[in-house]
Structures are given as C-alpha cells and as structure tokens.
Amino acid sequence: MNIQTAIKMTAAETALVDAYTAQIGDLIGDGAVLSARDTLVDDLKKQGLPTRRVEAWHYTDLRALLRTVPVADPTAFAERVEPLVAGSSVMTVLNGKADDKTAPVGVNVRRYAESLADGVAAPDLIERGSDDAIGRINGSFVRDGFEIELPEGTELEVPLELQLVQSLGQSHTRFPVTFGAGTKATIIERHLSVSDEASLVTSVTDLILDEGADITWIILQQQGAADSHLAQINFDLGTNAQLKLFVINAGGKLVRQEIHGVVTGEGADFKLRGINLLGGETHTDVTFTLGHDVPNTTSTEVIRNVLFDRAKGVFQGQIRVAPDAQKTDAKMACNTLLLSDDADFSAKPELEIFADDVQCGHGATVIDINPTHLYYLQARGIPENKARAMLVNAFVDEIVEELENEALIETLETIIADWLEKHA
Amino acid sequence: MAAVQETIDQVALIDVDQYKYGFETTIEMDKAPKGLSEDIIRFISAKKQEPEWMLEWRLDAYERWLTMQEPDWARVDYPKIDFNDIYFYAAPKSTPGPTSIDDVDPELLKVYEKLGIPLREQEILAGVKTSKIAVDAVFDSVSVVTTFKEELKKAGVIFMSISEAVREHPDLVRKYLGSVVPPTDNYYATLNCAVFTDGSFVYIPKGVRCPMELSTYFRINEKGTGQFERTLIIAEEGAYVSYLEGCTAPQRDENQLHAAVVELVALDDAEIKYSTVQNWYPGDKNGKGGIYNFVTKRGDCRGNRSKISWTQVETGSAITWKYPSCILRGDDSRGEFYSIAVSNGYQQIDSGTKMIHLGKNTSSRIVSKGIAAGFSQNTYRGQVSTHRKASNARNFTQCDSLLIGDKCGAHTVPYIEAKNSTAQFEHEATTSKISEDQLFYCLQRGIPTEAAIALIVNGFVKEVIQELPMEFAVEAQKLIGISLEGSVG
Incomplete structure (x- = not known):
C-alpha cells in the first residue's frame, strides 16, 4: 500500500540527494553506518518525500511543502x-x-x-x-x-x-x-x-x-x-x-x-x-x-x-x-x-x-472564542482585545499548570503570553 | 472479569450460520455470460432497451473503470475479486412485466412470504391501518412488481425502476443521474455506472409530501451474480419523502459482490429521509462466503434549507464498505447520519459518513453505534469538513463502540477539517464493553443476564432506532436480535 511509482524528483528531493553526495566525504561513520545511510538515501530516491496519498502524511504533503533545502554550512556560528x-x-x-x-x-x-x-x-x-x-x-x-x-x-x-x-x-x-x-x-x-x-x-x-x-x-x-x-x-x-x-x-x-x-x-x-x-x-x-x-x-x-x-x-x-x-x-x-x-x-x-x-x-x-465568555469579561469593563487575550491565555495555560516545577511554569507562561501578544 | 463469559459463549453459539434467510429459490434465470466486457455492457443496455446516450454513458464509465485501481485503504481484508468470474446480469425469466400481483410467479411470492415482505396492504403492520408502504421489489436485478403506483401517480410522485425511468423520463434521469456520484467517483461507483442493472427512481414534485413511505427490498438470488443497483431520488422544492431499503440474501458459499450507488438530490426546503436495514448473508461461522457490500451513497443538499437524513442498521454482509454522505451545498441545509453496525462471526465493517459543509449556516449530526462480537472487525470512518466560505458550520459527532468478547476489534477513524473560524465542531468517541455496573444493577433486581444484556444493548442503540420509521424499527430490532441472538434475545 501507498507505494509511489517512479517519480520525478522535486527540487527539495534533488537537494537532499545532492546534499548526501556532497557531504558523504565528511559524514561520520564507515562500514555498517555508511551502508545503513546508503540504504536510507536509496529509499529516499526511490520513494521520494511522502505525499498526501501516504496515510500518515495525509494532511502534511511533505513533497509539496518542503520546497527547498538550505545548504549545510559547517562554518555557521x-x-x-x-x-x-x-x-x-x-x-x-x-x-x-x-x-x-x-x-x-x-x-x-x-x-x-x-x-x-x-x-x-x-x-x-x-x-x-x-x-x-x-x-x-x-x-x-x-x-x-x-x-x-x-x-x-x-x-x-x-x-x-x-x-x-x-x-x-x-x-x-x-x-x-x-x-x-x-x-x-x-x-x-x-x-x-x-x-x-x-x-x-x-x-x-x-x-x-x-x-x-x-x-x-x-x-x-x-x-x-x-x-x-x-x-x-x-x-x-x-x-x-x-x-x-x-x-x-x-x-x-x-x-x-x-x-x-x-x-x-x-x-x-x-x-x-x-x-x-x-x-x-x-x-x-x-x-x-x-x-x-x-x-x-x-x-x-x-x-x-x-x-x-x-x-x-x-x-x-x-x-x-x-x-x-x-x-x-x-x-x-x-x-x-x-x-x-x-x-x-x-x-x-x-x-x-x-x-x-x-x-x-x-x-x-x-x-x-465563546461569545458569552467574552461578554462576561467585557461587561466587567475589560476591553475586547484584552478579554480575548485572557481567554486564549487561559485556554493554553491550563496545560502548562500541570507541570510541577514552579519556575518552569512561570517561564513557559511568559513565553506563551509574549507569543500571543505578538500574534493576536 | 472479562466481558461475561456467558455472553461470549452465547454469541459464539448462535453465530452467523443460523442465518434465517438462507434458502434458495429455483426460478428460471436469464443471464448474460460471466465476466465484463464492452459486449456485456451492450447486452445489458440492449436488454433494458436503453437509449443511445445511456449506452455511451455506460461505455465511458467502463473505459474509465479499466484505468482505475481498487481502493485498499479500508480496514477490510478479502481475497482479490475476479471480475471475470461474475455474472453482471441476471433477470428472472418471466413473461413481459406482470400486470397484477396474481400474475407473479408463485415461487417468487413464496420467497417474499419467507422474507415477510408486506406486499399486500393488509400485511402491513397490524393496527397501523393508515400507514401504507409501496414496495418496488427487486428480485435479483429486475423490478418484478410495483404496487401503489396509481396512488402515487395521483400525488404526482414518480416511483419506478430506474430502467423504466430511463425509458419514460429520460430528461429527468439525464439531468440528475451521476450529478451527485459522478461516473469518475470511485472504483466501485464507476463499475456500477457501467453495469448497473436496476434500482429505484423516485421523483417528488414541488411542494409534494409523498403520501406514503416508499420501500424497496433487494434480494440477491442467483449464484455468483453481482448486484449493481442504482437508486436516484429527487425531491423538488419543498418536497418530502421517506424511503426505506431492506435487504436479505440466501446462503451461499461463494462470495458475492454488491456495488450499489444511491444518489439523493434535495432542492430548496426539501427533505429526504433514507433508511436502510441491511441483512445480507454474512458468511458461515468460519468466515466462508457472504456478501461483499461495496456501496456508494451520497446525498446532495442542493437547495437552501434542505435536509437529508441517513439512517442505517447494518447487521449482514461479510464485508461492508459504505459511507452514506451529505454534501451541504445549500445555505441552512442539514445532514444527518444515524447508524447501527452490528458485526459478529468474521464480518468486517468499515462504514461511516462524510459531511461536507459548503453553504452558510449548515449543520450536521452524526450518531454511530458499533457493536462488535465474535471475530469481527468494526470500523467507523468519517469525515467532517468545512469550506473556507461556509460560515457558521456546526457539527456534532458521537461514535460509540461496544465490544462483546476479546477476539473482535472496534476502530474509530474520524477526519475533522475546519477551514473557517466560525465553524463549531464537536467530536466524541468511546469504546467499552457492557458496563458491569449496569449489568449488576439489572441482575440484582432479578433480571436474567440475557435479558439484562438485551436491555443494555437496546439502550445503547436506542438513539438510532428512534430515527427509523416505525415499520422499520420493528424489523431492525428483530435483525439485531438475530445477529446477536442469545445475548440480546
């Protein structure tokens, strides 16, 4: 099932295969490691990246979504x-x-x-x-x-x-x-x-x-x-x-x-x-x-x-x-x-x-967002923007609060609040 | 304690080889040679005295079918079907269309009697004198007798076999056939387009409330014939119809293929209620034989404020592959799907629905109850999706599974796709065995185990049974009883 027949490689697929050829010299490992890597790259060549026809990738068509592959840069800092x-x-x-x-x-x-x-x-x-x-x-x-x-x-x-x-x-x-x-x-x-x-x-x-x-x-x-x-x-x-x-x-x-x-x-x-x-x-x-x-x-x-x-x-x-x-x-x-x-x-x-x-x-x-929740907050003088943010925050913070480490909870809540502020 | 050993034993005991309708009639059959080719399609079309466009349509579908691949994504497992070993056409050999019920072959009437089809009005449920059911009985592939035609005619309702409709109402058929399930839809639907031999055609004119429940009994009879039914129901503006479909089939060793297509079209303010009780031969206790039921059913809520409701009770077939769906195209349209799927023995069911929200303010409701026993596999597979412009789409889905015995499986595979911020989707699924607390409660009050299980299972499926028309609810309960006899009594 889900076998894709002969494919024309996309830019990203070609880039991955080329990257392998380019890096092969300095990839670590020889013998068994190298042959394992070769097998995997061979599979990649044969099957390409998964499309939505592969059930596990039904909603993430990797072949279409992964457009380019950035070149590995060993000098990056x-x-x-x-x-x-x-x-x-x-x-x-x-x-x-x-x-x-x-x-x-x-x-x-x-x-x-x-x-x-x-x-x-x-x-x-x-x-x-x-x-x-x-x-x-x-x-x-x-x-x-x-x-x-x-x-x-x-x-x-x-x-x-x-x-x-x-x-x-x-x-x-x-x-x-x-x-x-x-x-x-x-x-x-x-x-x-x-x-x-x-x-x-x-x-x-x-x-x-x-x-x-x-x-x-x-x-x-x-x-x-x-x-x-x-x-x-x-x-x-x-x-x-x-x-x-x-x-x-x-x-x-x-x-x-x-x-x-x-x-x-x-x-x-x-x-x-x-x-x-x-x-x-x-x-x-x-x-x-x-x-x-x-x-x-x-x-x-x-x-x-x-x-x-x-x-x-x-x-x-x-x-x-x-x-x-x-x-x-x-x-x-x-x-x-x-x-x-x-x-x-x-x-x-x-x-x-x-x-x-x-x-x-x-x-x-x-x-x-539930309009009655929003109304409840607005009726108490909280502006709509802020009320929405509070409700969204509460929706996700509930999850974080299940952690045990207080300091960690606090940091994660700050990260979430900052993110929401930036996007809302 | 694992699900009351007694229950398991009882279910195992009765199992499927006690199939009540496993008899065979010996009416002469008229059939085309086995296999599928252009010639067979021409033969079928000629037999049906179809116009040229219909033949073209069939041949196009056949050509397309040859390029298609059999779907393999469903959780069902069966040996490959040899399409060249199937009779694609079989018709009871009888003198041209009987004019009254007395002309019908007595052998055939006996079959109906065994099935308990209420052909005559007085046979309709005692005490329900006002209720009338029109039966368009399908014996293998050709409609043999159609009752109540006159009364329906008065109301302007067209209810006839699809072959007749092709001849008598070609414009209507041409306009709507394949408009919901296109000939390119899927492997089995395309096959059906090429070779469909019969089925029902219903047309309810504008503003008409169909005066009675319409009903078709399908019956697969001749050895090795596939049944390829095609049903087309059109409800014009403001019309209402309730359609019942029920099926039984004789006991066989070979597997039989059934690939039907049902298309429903509801225009503005129209409502179609489609109920199915499916009780085909599920195979023997070793999983040998039984019907392959690969059906494409789809309703198109084309008009604003239209409504389509599917209710199904699935107790038969070796393999069921069936997803009655609703395309909610009209604004404020509504789709419903109520299902009971009972699997026992080695039955495999992969069934569910699709609710495609395209119009504004559309709503849908899905209630699916699966009961798995024996060695069966019971899968719910459903999709709920909204289009980006379908604002205020609303869906509620509930699928519950009940397991009886530890050799069976229950699976749930819903796909939920929201593309609009005003969408409101709720999905809930549970899987469990019969609650020991409930059982204990009943036992403690002196209700015997068997009756208690019956009570609980009936309660489990009640929500769906309630959706069936009264006449069918009785039969449905009987069928569930047969399928799980011993535990549900």
Whole structure:
C-alpha cells in the first residue's frame, strides 16, 4: 500500500540527494553506518518525500511543502543562550554540534558522533516503516547528538536542558536516552533559532523508561519563521513507569513533530500535553501514535491549538489497544481555537481497539472564542482585545499548570503570553 | 472479569450460520455470460432497451473503470475479486412485466412470504391501518412488481425502476443521474455506472409530501451474480419523502459482490429521509462466503434549507464498505447520519459518513453505534469538513463502540477539517464493553443476564432506532436480535 511509482524528483528531493553526495566525504561513520545511510538515501530516491496519498502524511504533503533545502554550512556560528530555568544543567548542540562537557554528575553522556564513528549507532539507522520520512532523512544525515543514560535510582534535582541552537543551514541529531529503574528527572529539549535565515532541522529522540522511572520531558520548539523542523520522539514504557511529555510548538514554517510510543510494562502511565501556537504561514503537524501492548496501563492526551493568520494545524492521534491489553484506560482530547478565517485545522483522532475490557475515548473540538465568555469579561469593563487575550491565555495555560516545577511554569507562561501578544 | 463469559459463549453459539434467510429459490434465470466486457455492457443496455446516450454513458464509465485501481485503504481484508468470474446480469425469466400481483410467479411470492415482505396492504403492520408502504421489489436485478403506483401517480410522485425511468423520463434521469456520484467517483461507483442493472427512481414534485413511505427490498438470488443497483431520488422544492431499503440474501458459499450507488438530490426546503436495514448473508461461522457490500451513497443538499437524513442498521454482509454522505451545498441545509453496525462471526465493517459543509449556516449530526462480537472487525470512518466560505458550520459527532468478547476489534477513524473560524465542531468517541455496573444493577433486581444484556444493548442503540420509521424499527430490532441472538434475545 501507498507505494509511489517512479517519480520525478522535486527540487527539495534533488537537494537532499545532492546534499548526501556532497557531504558523504565528511559524514561520520564507515562500514555498517555508511551502508545503513546508503540504504536510507536509496529509499529516499526511490520513494521520494511522502505525499498526501501516504496515510500518515495525509494532511502534511511533505513533497509539496518542503520546497527547498538550505545548504549545510559547517562554518555557521551559534551561541548558547540562558536556560529556561535558572540553575538547570545545560548541554548544548550548536548548529548540530554537540558538547558533552557540561554533563551533570551521575549522568552518563556520550556524543552521538562517537557512536557513529565506532559503528555502535548503525542498528539505529533504520526506518520505522515505509512512511517514516523523518527517520529516513535524519538517518541519512545524522552527525551528532547525545547518548544519555541515567543509572538506576538517579534523581536529578534540577532540570536538564538539551539546548539545540540553530542559526542557519542544516542540523541532524539523535538522542537515545535510557532511564534506569526508579529514576526521576525533568528534561527540557529546546529547539530555537537565533537568526532569520532558513534552516532544516531534523531530530530523533528515543526514550526507554525502565521500571518505576518517573520522567517529565518537555519539548519547546521555537524555530524561526523560515525553518523546517522535522522531529520524532519515540518511547517505550516499562512496568510502572511514568512519562509526562509536554510538547510546545511556537515557531517554524514547516513543522512535523511525531510522537510514537509503546507501553510494554503493566501499571505504566503516559501523559501527553500539547500546545500549538500557530501564526503566520506556519504548517505545524503533531502526529501521535501509542500502543497499549499489555494489560493495566493508562494514558491521557490533551492537545490545545490556537491558530492565527494563515496558519495550518494538524493533529493526528492514534491509540492502539493490543488484543490482551485488558483494563486499558486511554483518553485523548484535541481542542482547537480557530481565530482566523484564513487558518485551518485538521484533526484525525483514531482508536484501534482489539481488547474488550477497556475504557477508551477521544474528543475533538474546533471552535471560536465563546461569545458569552467574552461578554462576561467585557461587561466587567475589560476591553475586547484584552478579554480575548485572557481567554486564549487561559485556554493554553491550563496545560502548562500541570507541570510541577514552579519556575518552569512561570517561564513557559511568559513565553506563551509574549507569543500571543505578538500574534493576536 | 472479562466481558461475561456467558455472553461470549452465547454469541459464539448462535453465530452467523443460523442465518434465517438462507434458502434458495429455483426460478428460471436469464443471464448474460460471466465476466465484463464492452459486449456485456451492450447486452445489458440492449436488454433494458436503453437509449443511445445511456449506452455511451455506460461505455465511458467502463473505459474509465479499466484505468482505475481498487481502493485498499479500508480496514477490510478479502481475497482479490475476479471480475471475470461474475455474472453482471441476471433477470428472472418471466413473461413481459406482470400486470397484477396474481400474475407473479408463485415461487417468487413464496420467497417474499419467507422474507415477510408486506406486499399486500393488509400485511402491513397490524393496527397501523393508515400507514401504507409501496414496495418496488427487486428480485435479483429486475423490478418484478410495483404496487401503489396509481396512488402515487395521483400525488404526482414518480416511483419506478430506474430502467423504466430511463425509458419514460429520460430528461429527468439525464439531468440528475451521476450529478451527485459522478461516473469518475470511485472504483466501485464507476463499475456500477457501467453495469448497473436496476434500482429505484423516485421523483417528488414541488411542494409534494409523498403520501406514503416508499420501500424497496433487494434480494440477491442467483449464484455468483453481482448486484449493481442504482437508486436516484429527487425531491423538488419543498418536497418530502421517506424511503426505506431492506435487504436479505440466501446462503451461499461463494462470495458475492454488491456495488450499489444511491444518489439523493434535495432542492430548496426539501427533505429526504433514507433508511436502510441491511441483512445480507454474512458468511458461515468460519468466515466462508457472504456478501461483499461495496456501496456508494451520497446525498446532495442542493437547495437552501434542505435536509437529508441517513439512517442505517447494518447487521449482514461479510464485508461492508459504505459511507452514506451529505454534501451541504445549500445555505441552512442539514445532514444527518444515524447508524447501527452490528458485526459478529468474521464480518468486517468499515462504514461511516462524510459531511461536507459548503453553504452558510449548515449543520450536521452524526450518531454511530458499533457493536462488535465474535471475530469481527468494526470500523467507523468519517469525515467532517468545512469550506473556507461556509460560515457558521456546526457539527456534532458521537461514535460509540461496544465490544462483546476479546477476539473482535472496534476502530474509530474520524477526519475533522475546519477551514473557517466560525465553524463549531464537536467530536466524541468511546469504546467499552457492557458496563458491569449496569449489568449488576439489572441482575440484582432479578433480571436474567440475557435479558439484562438485551436491555443494555437496546439502550445503547436506542438513539438510532428512534430515527427509523416505525415499520422499520420493528424489523431492525428483530435483525439485531438475530445477529446477536442469545445475548440480546
């Protein structure tokens, strides 16, 4: 299914293939790594970028949307910025180059470039499936990132911020992260741009949570208005593990954030909280799949979207319950405020249930601001603009407030308020 | 505790091989050779004494069909269909059109009797003397008898087989045929355009409220014949019609293909209510045989303030691929979709609807109830979309699934597309098994398990049953009973 027959390559496809040929000399890794990369590029040549005929890309026709690919510029300069929360441990990836010198004590960190160099990374460089365009592009070009391991019982007192700063060109990174049994940590994966020039950023993160790990992972994406951001986070939850994943998109021109998870340990709990602040000409797609593979697991997903200008938003969410995964409790909600007639939003919340003793549900709404709420505030002397801003703020802040770290909540609320002020 | 083991056992016990309507009649058939070619299409067209333009239309569709690919996106799994191994035309061999019911082949009447089709007025539900149902019975592919024609004629309503309509009202047919489901629409619709053999044609003139419910019973009979029905219903300005469609088919080992097309056109202030009870042979307990039901149904709310309402009860067919849709083109138009889909045994259902909001102030409502038992797969697939200029579009969708047993699957795949800030879409879906609390509540009050489950399932689908015309509601409840007998009794 979804096989595309012989294609005429688009400018972006040609640019990607050419970039591979151009970079091949200085891409890290030989032998197995190189042959894995070759396979991926071959697939890219054969299949091209996915179109809307590929179901997983139904609302994001990557072939049409990815027009150009900025040329990689190894001399590009970017500097680290202040962390979101003062006192955090910070590890930087500047224009795709990782620096592991600031790894916090007790955490095992290795640059991904080293894993590529000694071939350890080779088995990672595969596609999740024929529609895994992000894995394909990232695997072909990946240069760096971090391999992180929190040994059993490690508890991080302060957040660990993975700071990915981009100025221009390309950056392709990977982050395999293992959380040992009983670990507890807050990790911030922060993507930002420090220039107006276009960049192509791809990033693949793989999380493994062992028994009882309790992890909060925050993705804050603030790429520039010309940037393409293709990211994927995969996770596997062990027995009684808890993962709270916050995804905030507030930038980028073409953004696709994939989240693919499996729950493989009983008693595990997954929470996804998403905020998509979409303005300008952005096309932002959050695609989520979750497999409940064992009995007695729970998950909840809440996605809030706000759209201004000519923004296009997409949410695809799929919950699968395997045949024996009885007592699964899964709930997904996607709420959208569509605040411009030129914006559009598409949602595809899916349930795929093969077990009978389950409670699964999803809800999706698309609305404008409720006029009675607006009237309530205006009747109390609040001007319309301000009243609208308050209501939009409340709509998304609710999500942020579920975080535990007060300082982090405050910073994120400021970022959201600033963004809304700029776009409303 | 997993869904009351007893229930599962009972459902497994009754399962589908107790299909009540699995008999076969031995009326002589007149059929074209197997397979599909231009010659077969010419044969069908000639048999129907169709005008030249109709033949052209069919041949164009056939040419187009040859270039098309079978859709594979639905969650259904079946061996490839060999279109050259199907009879595309089969007609009961009878003397030219019987003039009264007494002329009808007694064998045929017996079939109707077994089906309980209320052909004669007095057979209509006892105590509902005022209600009348006109039946345009389709036996395999040709309309055999049409009742109440005269009374309908008085009201100005045209209700006849589509082949007759092609001959008698060519202008109307030509104007509307293919205007909702174009010949290029999809693989099965295009196939239908090329080979459709019969179906109903309904035309309700301006301002007329059709004096009775119109009803068609479909019946697939001859071994290995595909049924390619074409139904076209037009409601002129201010008209109203309620149309009922019900189906049963005899038991077979081979799979049979059914690719129907239904087109509805509602002009200003018109309303069409289309109800279906589908109970074709679902295959035996090993999943062998059964009907492939690949149907394209679409309604066009072409006029302002028009309304189209689809109600369906799907209990039969091995595979169902069906998405009755509404194009809400007129301002203030409204679309509705109410569905009960019951799957048992190895049945596969991929069904749902599309609500396309194009006009201003349009609204739609979707209520879908899926019940999966045995080894079946039951999928709701729906789309709700607004055009950029369709201000104040409103949709409410609810799709609930009930699972009985742990070997079946229930899936929900909605597509929600909003392109207008004034759109207001609400979508809700749930999947669960029969609530143990509810069951316990009933049991505790001395209601036996079986009756309790029946009560709960009936409650689960009540919202949809209520939308059916009274005559059909009774039959629908009976069919759900047969499909899940033992647990729903």
